[in-house]
Amino acid sequence: MKWFITIGVILVIASCAKDEGPVPMPRPVPPVAPIDTTTDTTIVTIDTAYFTEVAAIFHAKCWLCHPPYGGMDLIPSEAYVNLVNVTSTNYAPEKRVVPGNLDASVLWHKVSGDGIYGTMMPPPGYTQLTLEELQTIQDWIDQGALNN
Ligand code: HEC
Structure with missing residues (x-):
């Protein structure tokens, strides 16, 4: 009509x-x-699930050292509130994870191992992230670091 x-x-x-x-x-x-809406190209699809995918990686490969290192607990029930928009202990005033901004996220520099914020994570000699896990973390931050 x-x-x-x-x-x-x-x-x-x-x-x-x-x-x-x-x-x-x-x-x-x-x-x-x-x-x-069938031809609207501005719709964003979110395909990374935080709790089942990202927190699971932190649990498997980071939690053995966090806590206590870096003043940060990465157990699944605590990881989100200890990461997103939280000021880094060793690299203040930078933030650990800034939604939608990989370059501003200390965690991303640490896991991608570019050396800007010291030792890569997990440190050499410990079980490393696979390329797929790295991609999952990258997508999660890129897509707004949702708590989904
Ligand atoms: C073998 C122990 C070990 C493992 C495993 C490990 N870390 Fe770390 N991490 C450390 C130590 C020690 C520090 C403190 C020194 C530094 O900042 O590099 C640290 C610091 C950090 C920091 C900086 C925290 C801050 O606010 O200062 C981040 C972010 C981080 N780790 C993320 C991770 C992630 C994500 C993983 C898993 C993919 C991981 N780490 C696995 C030992 C570990």
């Missing part, structure tokens, strides 16, 4: 534009047509 009204208003406006008579009154704003 709304498209019908919209087209009607457009036809009225179009016919006004052809008139050579007096200046028309301000035109009413045409009603907004409903958004067609």
